[in-house]
Amino acid sequence: MPFFDNQYAKRDGLELAHLLYSGQVSALELMTEAIEAANTVDPLLNAFCFPRHEAALNEARTATLRGTFGALPFVFKDSGLAARSHGGSIGSRLFSGTVSPEDSTLADRFRNDGFISFGRTTVPELCMAPTTEALQNGGPTRNPWDPTRSAGGSSGGAAVAVATGVVPIAHGSDGGGSIRIPAACCGIYGLKTSRGLVPHGPRKGEGWGGLAVHGVLTRTVRDSAAALDGIAGMEAGAPYAAPARPRSYLSELEKAFDRPLRIAKWAKGWDDVPIDLDCIEALNAAERxxxxxxxxxxxxxxxxxxxxxxxxxxxxxxxxxxxxxVKDFLATSPKAGWKRLLEPAIRDAVLIGNDLSALRYVAAINTFHRVGRALDAQMVSYDFVISPTLTRSPLPLGELSMETDFRSFRRQAARYTMFLALMNASGQPAANLPLFRNSDGLPVGVQLIGRLGADAEVLKLSAHLERETRWADLKFDSTRANAPWQRRSLNVATSQPCR
Incomplete structure (x- = not known):
């Protein structure tokens, strides 16, 4: 009989860790549950790739409990995070099967905190889309609340894994909203940390000109806080200093603020981009x-x-x-006809990038820095900002397609994700709050933005809102008999598994 009669999916990471350390369940039992759940979910939702199930089961069988989480089932995003035991593709047919010769600092920190990864989760090609529909994955990654819609991106597979209870915590990364977008689409919590807080090394010091950060997606705020306790902190040789942090993010969650907070609300978009009524209703719910x-x-x-x-x-x-x-990959792994292995928008991006002048690149970085100063100037008068996470509910699959040129594709994406990449430019922490569902039952997110380095405060206010709104009551119940991802209840074609 499955562990606790299908109770595994209802427990967060800290609760499962407690059961491990108290001897009430074994690491092998949890890993078996997670893999069985992934095998049930994946034929329709298509969230997992590059499985290493047997290796993970063997690791769990002989695991020594360590760190906060003991020996908890986990998945790495297929974003190129270096891990010698995991193949990857970054969502691209060109890069498929790539194996790193060394482990990243972050992969080591995850393992030392008690995570055992049994594979990777799906992403769009090169992680450059707000929806996960890469050809490499054999089909789109589907939203568990409505499989005709997107799960978001680029951490789309990770969000599905967490939302459906396959794992309570999954690795994600965010270079323009890639944690917050799928968290909003799938109804879970996702924090983009402050720049420099979580390491990129040792092979890299930054991603996308300082925009990209690593982190996790979770169902509970406390799991995000506890995970950050294990992975945050300065790395030798890093180009950015890690912001000051508390002794424990987790211990901050129960504390009260020492005064009422002053919070700014953004309810309109730049350039007159329209915002769906659902997104405004979610924002108003957060305000209340x-x-x-x-x-x-x-x-x-x-x-x-x-x-x-x-x-x-x-x-x-x-x-x-x-x-x-692409240049770095082809230097060590030449492939004839490599352009045919890239989707049209990404192939166009490579051609643009090859011709991009150094002056134009420097101008772009300077633009990011101006954005940071503009946002910081407003934060002087406010403790936090709230905004819609996205300007629309989760997109129908196929609406945002890479079958076009890259500039058109990204301009369209920028209207959908208007409030997100700006925070990557400024380096500020920002989280998706999963506190609202629309009339169709789809998750609609609200973004909570803090000052640079105020990750503990963002987590603390998130936890207060989690208790106040009881958003746990809105979570996806993957154990119910009519769960929308169960194949028998849908007339939706299944995806082909990716390697």
Whole structure:
């Protein structure tokens, strides 16, 4: 009989760790549960790739409990995070089967804190889309609440793994919203940490001109806080200093704020980009919850910045990185006809990146820095900002397609993700709050933005809102008989498993 009669999926990581350390369950039992759950979910939702099930079962069978989480089932995002025991593809047919010769600092920190990874989770090609529909994956990654819609991206597979209870915590990364987007689409919690807080090394010092950060996706705020306790902190040789942090993020969650907070509210978009009513209703629900907690919420004008100019700068940096990734790969693994192995938008990005001037790249980085100053100027008067996470509910699959040129693709994506990549440019912490469902039962997220380095405060306010709104009651119940990802209840074609 499955562990606790299908109770595994209902417990968060800290609760499972307690059961491990108290001897009430074994690491092998948990890993068996996780792999069985992944095998049930994946034929329809298509969230997992590069499985290492037998190796993970063997590791669990002989595991010595360590760190906060003991020996907890886990998955790495297929984002290129170096781990010698895991193949990968970064969502690309060109890179498929790539194996790193060394472990990253972050992979080591995850293992030392008690995580055992049984594979990777799906991403769009080169992680450059807000929806996970890479050809490499054999089909799109589907939203567990409505499999005709996107699970988000680029950490789309990771969000599905957490939302359906396959794992309570999954690795993610965020270079323009890639943790917050799928967290919003799948109804879970996702924190983009402050720049420099979580390591990139030892082979890299940053990603995408300082935009990208690593982190986790979880169902509970306390799991995110506990995971951050294990992975955060300065790394020797890193180009950015890690922000000051408390002794324990987890221990901060129960503390009260020493005064009522002043919170800014962004309810309109730059360049007159429309925001769906569902997203505004979610924002208003967050405002009501904050007021009930005794805080002040003030709707304010957006910081004055050139959003369309920022989007062009972002496109330039993405193109430069796409070109460099392909160049580095081909230098060691030449492939004839490699262009045919890239999707049209990414192939175009590589061509743009090859021709991009150094002057234009520097101008893009300077644009990011101007954005950071504009946002910081508004934060002087407020403790936090709330905004919609996305401008629309989860997108129908196929609406945002890479069958086009890269600039058109990213401009369209930038309208959907308007409030997200700006925080990557500024380096500020920002989290998706899963506290609302629309009339169709789809998750609609709210973004909570803090000052640079104020990750503990973002986590603490998130935990207060989690208790106030009881968003745990809205979580996806993967054990119910009519769970929407169960194949018998849907007339949706299944995906082909990716390698």
């Amino acid at each position: 919850a904050l007021i009930s907690l005794g805080h002040e919420v003030v709707e304010v004008a957006l910081p004055p910045l050139d959003y369309s100019g920022f989007v062009e700068a972002l496109i330039d940096v993405l193109c430069a990185n796409a070109a460099m990734s």
